Amino acid sequence: MDFKHPEGVTVQVMLPRRSLLVMTGESRYLWTHGITPRKFDTVQASEQFKGGIITSDIGDLTLSKRGIRTSFTFRKVRHVPCNCSYTSVCDRQRKATSPCLPESSKEAWQLEREHVHRVYDLIARHFSSTRHSPWPRIVEFLKALPSGSIVADIGCGNGKYLGINKELYMIGCDRSQNLVDICRERQFQALVCDALSVPFRSGCFDACISIAVIHHFSTVERRVAALQELTRLLRPGGQALIYVWAMEQEYKNQKSSYLRGSKTSHEDKKEINSDTSTEELLENQMPDGGSEDLASSVPSTVNIKEEGCKPRKVELPVHTNRTCFHSQDVLVPWHLKGNPGKDKAVEPFGLAGCPDPSPVFHRYYHVFCDGELEASCQALGDVSILKSYYDQGNWCVVLQKV
Template identity: 30%
Template sequence: MASSTPFPLKWGIMATGWIAEMFVQDLLTNPAVRDVHDIRHQLFAVASSTNASRAADFVKKVKGPEGVKTYGSYRELVADPDVDIVYVATPHSHHFQNAMLALQAGKNVLCEKALTVNASQARKLVQVAKEKNLFFMEAVWTRYFPLSIKVRELIQSGTIGPVYRVIADLSFNKDLPNGKVDYDDSHRLVNLDLAGGALLDLGIYSLTWLFQTMYHLQPEAEKEAPKVVAAVNKYFTGADEMTSMILQFPKHKSMGIGLTALRVGTDVDGLNTGGPAIRIQGSGGEIQVMGPAYRPLQYKVIRKSEPGKVEVVDCPIPHDKERDWGHGMFWEADECARCIRDGKKESATLPWSESIVIMETMEEVLKQAAPDSSAAPITSQASANPDLYEATHVHKVYSQIAPHFSLTRHKPWPLVASFLSSQPPGALGFDVGCGNGKYLSVNRDVYLIGSDRSAELVGLARDGRDLDPDVRAVGEGKREVVTADGLALPFPEGRADFVVCIAVLHHFSTKERRVAGVGELLRLVRRRRGKEGEEERGKVMVFVWALEQGGSRRGWDEGAEQDQLVPWVMKGPQVKKKKKEKKVRGGGEEEGEVETEEKKLEEKTFNRYYHLYRKGELEQDVEAAGGLVLESGYDRDNWWVIAANVAS
């Protein structure tokens, strides 16, 4: 006998942006409004990647209940033992690392679409979900609309005969007279560093309709991944601004045409006068779905056997009058609750295998958009012109964020401080890539000279004003710091007793440059004779970010891409912004627009290039540069070595 008590699901929300806001407001609506009585959702915890107060502001904004936990890091969220499922609402450029963080922590996951930025990442997430016996689903909310379910049922029942062609479009007209589109160059839709472009953000909905009406309905024994032909127009940032795809299923004699663009709109006048966003064409008729493709509210059925007759079916979004809300994302949340309640690890409506095939399709589309390097992987872009790539994605970024960056870098890491403290009085050393100079005063009995590629950080390092009082320079005068390139250091060869290079080498964008960077460090150190006549070599200590960070808030681990663009979010002063919001009547019908004003901190995101070192890779680079590894290990999500120059 079925339980009369609704199954409760405790949600942890990862990120506090607008998509998370929409989702959580749907979670908080009364399930009875949509005739759901077997499950219920609880907003249990919310995490911001920056601070807990931002998470608290989010809970207040969505009118969450009392007692919701708030965290200032994703790592804290996934460590909460009472969270049943984590909703990953970060930009899709960060889905892999964030979803992996939650899965590795043993949490069920609902991850926003596009699931990842490539198929290999999707496969790795599925593999981990399988290994850990966890529920994992891509948040393609449109699939769970009653409208989508009804359309699939009509196709399966043969209402329009065998389906041979589907045309689906989701495009926004953001064209401007100056040749640009109406998005800031840093906006995720056009920012290649955030995996931007029309395809991954909008085109996923066009593909959703092609897949759920063709591939998904193929008999399991006859599943046929599509052959793909694509054409892409690029925006000046390198992101795709218009993409057209033909998906061919030869064995099923069918094709799908998927369209997405930023310069023309699917809905010309906001009233769907231009016709349907989706046309599903069979030998016996056609089903037309009125846009937008992500949130359709009406479909039409035209039968060949009934000329001139059009069956129109409206499917409004249930509206919770008490909360004055109802967007349509609650249906995918309901699916998660029922799957977890019933012990299922994937949804039959969007199984893991299908999410992977969709990612393979998008990957093929972007591959065909090459050969120009703007759509190529990070490694290809970097190898084409590493100097220019690092100037853009490392040097320029640190120049812009230097003061903010410095304020977050106070206390020396213990292992580095121990290494510096072990150097004998009077020893000469260099801190290559010294940043704000937090290590320059750790051992005041040695002579330590700093260098950094960023002139802005060099200026901060000279006076040490941002450092912890315990390590701040004492006495008169400035500290010795110079602006220098890590591949061409202005220091003499073989004079140093020790060198430290902390969190620097991972910013070099090719293998050759990383090895060369190690070689420069080794060049500086010398050999000397100790009191007993034994040979003593100068030592180099190096720290680099590790690929294996499964326990950190970043969530990278084996299987992830080693070359990453890592965001640095810098908040500016509070600004007032006016925005237009659509008023919604009961039933989900849009009534008009009202202008509201909100105050918020201005944020800007800068993306820094990092190469994540796998286990053993740093030691290999040291040896390739002619060095001898004396010690090595793992600390604080970093690999480290202490090495000597055997050729010195």
């Protein structure tokens, strides 16, 4: 079982067969716990070890294959308001504080560097392995473009859309070197750049797409600037398709596939798994890798240092995967699984010094409310909105350069 402290420290505990684990106080309320899905556990090799905390003694570690596990959980239900001493994590006592957001462009950039750019670079291989099926309405947009069109994919990730229509000349760009490397391995044209400053001449593209990127900018000014930069690339009459993650994960009485992924009953699982196309859609429309979530919705602080100024703390709530959003500005956990491959090293050690088997990274998102994407596009001036719609948890617009 993995225990995780709100400050990020993790400790693995081996529970022997027929054991009884009693959790009270800090272990029950301050730390979160869960059983990470995996085939093997790292355990102590020495014969005398029967259970407990797994230590960092590399010479005394081995792998143990998981078998069938039967466990029973008993909880004591509290019938009176909670007055525990863990106020920062207690659902009842925690005040609904509004997030403390970046106040300057520099602070915004620091937040994005730490919680967008750095994270995508670290998770690139795992992220890419979860992103292979393109979303149908984006494919429809690309397939409807005239043959020979020149198209830019801004924030192209692993290049999922770059090869959809062979009749187009497509070029991708992304802030993450590791994701651009993946595009190149797949023989796509791609380059590293920031969506706020794309190194192409104005008006040279027939179309642009930007899928799930604009929501990674942390101020309204930067989101509008990113949209402005995208439309700068379009020739008059050229079109852009933009997708951003929606605050509303339930629309017209229907839950998005992101929320539906949270169903845990047998019936619900059957319902999802029986439809392969839905399942593919699910995997792709979940910005998260879909792993069990140990993180709770505890606010997380990001230290921002400006030269000559006192360091300021940007405080953001950590979103619980597959649940509704309670704030528009959130940190969304990504549970890195498996071997990160060629990606650069990840932070590997927990409190007890054990390699963290599934480190968690947090990506910053600003989820858009109904009408907000259109309002940002209206601020651009030289575009008209041809279409706007909701597609499985995302707000989407098709723009045309006038």
